[in-house]
Amino acid sequence: MGIRNRKIKIYIVCNKEPVVFAAQELKNYLEMLDDVQVDVQQVEVYEPNERDGICLGLLDNLGLSTPPSNMPQFDDDIHIDVSAHRGVLGGVIGGRNPRTVLLAVYRFLEEVGCRWVRPGKNGEFIPQVDAAEIAVLLDDSPSYRYRGICIEGAVSYENMAESIDWAPKVGFNSYFLEFLIPYTFFDRWYRHLNNPYKEPEPLTVDMVIEFKRRLEREIEKRGMIYHAMGHGWTCEPFGIPGLGWDPEVYDVSDDVARYMAEIDGKRGIYAGIPLNTQLCYSNPEARRAVVEYAVKTARENDSVGVLHVWLGDDSNNHCECEDCRGTRPADFYIMLLNEMDAAFGACDIDTKIAFIVYLDLLWPPERERLKNPDRFILLFAPISRTYSRSYDTDTPGTRLAPFERNKLRFPADMSENLAYLKRWQELFDVDGFTYEYYFMWDHYFDPAYYEAAKIINQDVKKLKRLGMNGVMSDQTQRAFFPTGFGTYVLAKTLWNANATFGTLAQQYFAAAFGEDGEACRAYMARLSALFDPPYLRGRATEEAHDWILHGPESAVSEQAAQNLAQIPAIIDGFRPIIERNLATDDVCRTESWEYLAYHADIAAALSRAFRALAEGEREEAREVWGQIADVVQKNEDAYQPVLDVYEFVETLGAKFRYASGG
Secondary structure (H helix, E strand, O other): OOOHHHEEEEEEOOOOHHHHHHHHHHHHHHHHHOOOEEEEEEOOOOOOOOOOOEEEEEOOOOOOOOOOOOOHHHOOOEEEEEEEEOOEEEEEEEEOOHHHHHHHHHHHHHHHOOEEOOOOHHHEEOOOOOHHHOEEEEEEOOOOOEEEEEOOOOOOHHHHHHHHHHHHHHOOOEEEEEEOOOHHHHHHHHOOOOOOOOOOOOOOHHHHHHHHHHHHHHHHHOOOEEEEEEOOOOOHHHOOOOOOOOOOOOOOOHHHHOOEOEEOOEEOOHHHOHHHOOEOOOOHHHHHHHHHHHHHHHHHOOOEEEEEEOOOOOOOOOOOOOOOOOOOHHHHHHHHHHHHHHHHHHOOOOOEEEEEEOHHHHOOOOOOOOOOHHHEEEEEOOOOOOOOOOOOOOOOOOOOOOOOOOOOOOOOOHHHHHHHHHHHHHHOOOOEEEEEOOOOOHHHHOOOOHHHHHHHHHHHHOOHHHOOOEEEEEOOOOEOOOOOHHHHHHHHHHHOOOOOHHHHHHHHHHHHHHHHHHHHHHHHHHHHHHHOHHHHHOOOOOOOOHHHHHOHHHHOOHHHHHHHHHHHHHHHHHHHHHHHOOOOOOHHHHHHHHHHHHHHHHHHHHHHHHHHHHOOOHHHHHHHHHHHHHHHHHOHHHHOOOEOHHHHHHHHHHHHHHHOOO
8 A cells, every 4th residue: 555645744843944954855855755745844843643744853842862962062863763554654753953853864765775875966866665665763873973074175166065965965964164265175176277178267255255155054054063264273363364275475564474483583474375374372462363363253153063273284384483492382272272262251152162183283282281171172183194004093102203393203104193192182081083084185096996995984983992083074075986985984984883894885886886786896896906005105114105205116016017907907897887887767877887987998097007107117107197187187077076187187196296206
């Protein structure tokens, strides 16, 4: 028996915008799942004895218990009890807060069979389901509190809007729009940097401000935790915009320069990049300017849930003046954070502040401590780590380098990176999460994204043992070529740390590729293994970017050449499977296979370029890479939503220049 009269009712028992949005999403997807008409109504009270429709609301609205929490605004407990009885689909879908109701709706749809394999409407796999057969009963809570994506790469407004729309569908709960004005990320796309075949498009700072305003509304509509700022605190308070990392010539007045770090006897913008400039942190007036600016920023952006306060984005460039040089940067940093907390308290601002353990700040403070730990969240950003190995939780006995001002060496080894984190954790008992770069540059060294996804799954499973409570992924928004498996694994393992890699792979590839999903998974796994991401990164000394550090001779490898030589034949053997799936009945799966067809050509060419390096044929490697870049640039429109051509060319181009002696 089907659904009576082909109609389903949805009742909203909470008028918060994310809940209303959740009801509309549920309506839209139910109508796609089955040939039914869905009616949405607002009601005052939930009647637990009536199941003539699906009721959406907060757990409290539904008379359900809410697990205790010290940060309820950040937690995402869900309850779902929906089934069909006598031709009526009814029950409840609830969450701890408005955002969580939306997450619960997507989880319900996922249990029914929906999958979101990449951003955009064509990235949705929606099965045909008899609504009368639906039965979902579960109570669930995520393994980790912080599950977010941060803007990076080159982006259009549409890329960002689709990414924000996609994120909660797979379980992310946070979004981070970095910088006061995230101009550089949009500029890379609209100026079409790294693509000579595209004409630059008009873009102004005011346009990006409007983009940001609209994106903030999309974040707010979904109730997501909004993370903001990060870089920029060492320039914006002094009237110097921090729009990106491109160096420029600045005429800084003496009145402003006196607040900036003194290096080699001079004060001013460091290397022409305001974002990278440090301040003279011993100067109370410099700190006061930052604090006042933080108060202004928090007041004007009350939708921000977590305000990131970071120092200059460079290393070994801290102030060497007499008042600074005897004190670690971390001590001045904690001093600044305490002053900011006091000012926030005086103004009744309850915004959380994320402070970062990063670069020179890996070395913890010697004297200063947080006076109000409840205000703060620790963000660990091991940017110098290698992704060839997962987190190494065995850190006892690891020797840490001594702190030498502006002469620091940063760790690539995971145990050493984590030993610095433990030093901070011994001093500060606060909640924390990691800031990872899985899909910023590193995924280009795994052209199939499969081995990279394994490392992510392993990393996330170990977070609890590290005393960390989630991940903010600093990444290009277009890390879905050839698949979105890696980001999917990140989202799903953050929600459920017990999720096995094999199960996630089966779910993802079946949804994205249909009956030949398992064949596609095996193909991706084989390509990853033969490309050997540790080799592509450079593994001679276990250091990140070894080819860059140690020169082109370290790229020569007989074993790598043998592995890479096998790839073209494997790709050619898989092409018939791709070709027979290019016209499926499902638009999501058809598009998945289309991207795989493009990827096959690029991956085959990359195997030839890297093989030439492995054989010591540097000129041939550079020539083949040039051909690859040219083809990718000419055809960018075909895969713009899933491949960030700017970052692809920037990252691999640098690798081939360095590794071939250029």
